[in-house]
Amino acid sequence: MTRQSFVRTVCPPEGRLHDLVRSGSVAPLATPTRTPLVCDIDRCNGDLWITRTRSGVEMSWQCDRCHRRGWISDWRQTSSDLSAFRSERDLPPSHSLVVTRREHWALRRLCFVSGECQKMICQGTPACSRVTLHGSKTHFEELGESILAEVWLVGPIREPLLSSVYRKVCEELGTTPGRLQHIPTAEI
C-alpha cells in the first residue's frame, strides 16, 4: 500500500492522483465508491474505487482487479478538491449522457470547464466500457460550450473524442451543433 500526501507529491494536472482526488472529493463519506477511472498499472484496466474516511481528511483507493491500494492525504483545498462546488445548483439532474471511457478521459482533461461541470464529470457512473453523466440542462449546456472553446487546442487524439461528446450533448439537449471544423488561420 502506498501513502501519498497530495500537496507533497509532484502531480501534473493530468496525473492519476489528480483524477482520484477529484472523484474522491465528491464521493460520499465512508462509502466505497466506484469511480469512472480505470487502473493503468501494467494495463490492469480494473476499476478504481475510492473511500473518504469518516472525518473526510484522508481517502483510500483500491483497484478491484489487481487489488493495489493506497492512501491520499492533504488534498483538501487544493485545485483538485471539488467538494465546495454545489451539485447541480440544487436542481435535480434532468439529463444524462453516455460516453465511452476514452471520451470520459478526454473530458477529464478539459481545462476551460467550471468546477460544477468537473464535478458532474467526476461523478459519472461507470458500467463496463461506458460512463453515464447525470446533470441539469444548464450543466450540459456549459459542458458543450467548454468543449467548443477548447476543441481547437487539444490535438489529434482528443479532438475526435471531444467532438463526439459535443454531438451527443447537442443530441441530448435537442440543439443544433455549433461549428466544430477548424478555423483557418486567416479568420482568427
Ligand SMILES: [Zn+2]
Ligand atoms: Zn489494477
